[in-house]
Structures are given as C-alpha cells and as structure tokens.
Amino acid sequence: MNNDKQHPEELLPWYINGSLSAAEQQSVDSHVQSCEHCQSEIAFLKVIREQVQSTEALAGPGDLTKLRFMNDIKKAKKDKKRTVAANWWQMGLSVAAVLVISVQAIMILKVGPDQSSTTPTTAKIDPASKMQLAGYGKDNQLKLRFQPQASITEINTVLNAVNASITEGPDADNFYIISIKINNKKSSEKIVSGIISQLEQKTKLIEYVDKP
Amino acid sequence: MTDEDSKLLSQIAAGSEAAMSKFYDKFHSVVYSFALKRMREPSDAAEVLNVVMMEVWKTAGRFQGRSKVRTWLLGITNFKIIDSIRKIGRHEGDELSDEMADHDSESAIDAIILSENAEFVKLCVGKLSDNHKQVVHLAFFEDCSYSEISQVIDCPEGTIKTRMFHAKSALKKCLKKLLSE
Numbered sequence: 001m002n003n004d005k006q007h008p009e010e011l012l013p014w015y016i017n018g019s020l021s022a023a024e025q026q027s028v029d030s031h032v033q034s035c036e037h038c039q040s041e042i043a044f045l046k047v048i049r050e051q052v053q054s055t056e057a058l059a060g061p062g063d064l065t066k067l068r069f070m071n072d073i074k075k076a077k078k079d080k081k082r083t084v085a086a087n088w089w090q091m092g093l094s095v096a097a098v099l100v101i102s103v104q105a106i107m108i109l110k111v112g113p114d115q116s117s118t119t120p121t122t123a124k125i126d127p128a129s130k131m132q133l134a135g136y137g138k139d140n141q142l143k144l145r146f147q148p149q150a151s152i153t154e155i156n157t158v159l160n161a162v163n164a165s166i167t168e169g170p171d172a173d174n175f176y177i178i179s180i181k182i183n184n185k186k187s188s189e190k191i192v193s194g195i196i197s198q199l200e201q202k203t204k205l206i207e208y209v210d211k212p
Numbered sequence: 213m214t215d216e217d218s219k220l221l222s223q224i225a226a227g228s229e230a231a232m233s234k235f236y237d238k239f240h241s242v243v244y245s246f247a248l249k250r251m252r253e254p255s256d257a258a259e260v261l262n263v264v265m266m267e268v269w270k271t272a273g274r275f276q277g278r279s280k281v282r283t284w285l286l287g288i289t290n291f292k293i294i295d296s297i298r299k300i301g302r303h304e305g306d307e308l309s310d311e312m313a314d315h316d317s318e319s320a321i322d323a324i325i326l327s328e329n330a331e332f333v334k335l336c337v338g339k340l341s342d343n344h345k346q347v348v349h350l351a352f353f354e355d356c357s358y359s360e361i362s363q364v365i366d367c368p369e370g371t372i373k374t375r376m377f378h379a380k381s382a383l384k385k386c387l388k389k390l391l392s393e
Contacts, residue, residue: 010373010376011358013351013352013376013380014357014358017351017355017357018355019356019360044321044323044326045380048333048337048352048380049352051330052352052353053353054330055337061244061254061257061258061261065240065258065261066236066237066240069236069262069266070236072262072266073229073232073269074229076269077227077229147254147255148258149254207255
C-alpha cells in the first residue's frame, strides 16, 4: 500500500491473515503497540477469522461431483474430436456436392433426365449418446440422481442394502442406472416397488428415483 | 504460482485428464467453499464447481502466470457464481445492509464473549450481503491479500477495503444485537 495517509486500521484484516507487505506489516506493528482501539479490533477480527475457518472448512462436495466432472471432460473431448471430424466432412461434402452438380449438369445436357434413385442411409448411433441410460426400462433397473454431497461410500452402503449396483451413468443430467439383483422373478415387481420406497426415504443421499 | 501448478496447467492445456484430476483434487475445495458461501445450496455450489473446472479444462492454455493460479481460479469462480445467481434469480432476503453499519457498531466487542458465542458469528457472517461475504471469505478463509481480492472481484483495492470496513461494521451491529438479547 503506497498511501501514507491511510489509517492502519483498514489494513488490520490483512495484518491478521499475514498477507501484508513487509513495509505495511512493520507500519501496522508499530502503530498497534500504542493503539488500544486497534488491539481490540485485532482480537475481534481474529475471532471472526477463526470462526469463518472452522465453519467453512467443513464444506466439501461429494465424490460423485468429481466423477461427474471427469465424465463430462471425456465427453467434451469426444465432442471436440467429432466437431473437428464434422468440419472435415462438411468441407469434403461441399466439394463433393459441387462435383456432383457439375457432373449432373453435364449428363443432363448430354443424355437427358437422370434415372438413378438414391438409397436412404441409416444414421449411426453414437455409443456415447446411447449411454443416455440404455438399460433403463428393464424390470430390475431404476434411474436415480444422487445428492451432490453424497460420498461414494454412503452410496455404496445404500445400494448394497437393497442388493443393487450402478450399471450406467452419470449422463448429462447426472442420472444413474442401477440394477437390482432379484432371485425370485415372480415377485420382482413387489420387491422393486419396496426398494423404490426405501430409496425415496434416503433424501439426504438420493435426490430423485424414477419409477418404471 | 508454484512450478507444480504451472506444470499442471500446461498438461491440462495439452489435454491430460490425469493432470485435470490432480488439479481438481488440489483446488476443488477453494472453488466449492467460495461458491457455497455465496449460493447457500450445496447443489448450486457443486454445479458452479463443475462449470468452473470445465472452464479450466477449456482455457488452461490461456493462463499467463500474471497472478497466482488460486487467484485466477477464484476470479473465474466469482464470474460463474454471478452468472449462476443471475440465472437462478435467487434473492437473498435476510441480509445485513450497508445502512446497518453506523457509528454505534464501531465500538468494541469483547473477543472472549464472542468466542464463547461462535454460533452468533456464524449466523451474522451468513447474513452479510453478497459483496461483504465475498470479501470476508477471501480474506479470512482463503487468506488473500487485498490486492488479490481486487483481482478476483475485479474492483479497485480501495473498494475492497471499504467493503471490508462495512462488513466488519455490519457484523458488529448484528453481534451486538444477538448478544444483548
């Protein structure tokens, strides 16, 4: 701080967090020794800092937030590659289109109307988009969204308790597919609806359960 | 900026997922706690964390080393929080305003009494306006210098000091009220 006229009091928050320059630190040090008001301000600010640190240190997102992010960057990588490939295709198609039009124009001029027919092509489904919960819809599967602060350990405990495991996900909306192991197929419907009610009660961990 | 952070950002810019994972582990709590302080809802803060880390993934190559990595990251986070609050349209109703910071709030509060009433401090910090919360969080949780805070928030250093002054006064007023009840 270059302004000599300022009262050192306004530097006290940064005096106690230790981020002042050596010159500022020295200037505040010598002032504080003879200023009772600043001494009491420092004591006050130290309590505030301690409380802010102890309260906010508890904050932390769940492990799933990272899993979701790492999944997102994998998708972003794929999308980037796809965009680059699409740009090349676009350029290639434009050149091809010009060539076809030119050839057709020559043919029309020479032979008359074109008799050929076009065959429709089947669009390829990208496996990444299929992951948009491909297994969803099977009898023993459910679609879930976990609370962002839920840890993997907590989730595994809940899923183990209902004999289920994650089979797919997360998708772009953070949904997962879980599969439930059911030995008695005859009563699977009842078992699944029982599990749905159990999971719906775990509101601290599960934000949403989709009923099939 | 440490060499390690600089290396990580270069690797991220080159597309290394492993480097991104390390960066995430090292800095996610910086982003998340700053976002949580301002957004209140953990799910909103987690969303901001995701958006900020994605921005790092996309723009790591643009980092020029003019500031610390943490300051650069907090600057991105601040921008994304503002963007997110605007989208959500959340109104923080029960805030301590600047008007509450009058002369009376400048008198001393006994630090010992205060440390015995930690819940009051938490409550009053939570009631600060968004601008004041930013400054208090960055100074007392992240231990940022006023110069770093001015880079993160993109405000003059004088404004940061003024905001801190008002935040402190508003806190005192709120604490005095609670302690006298």
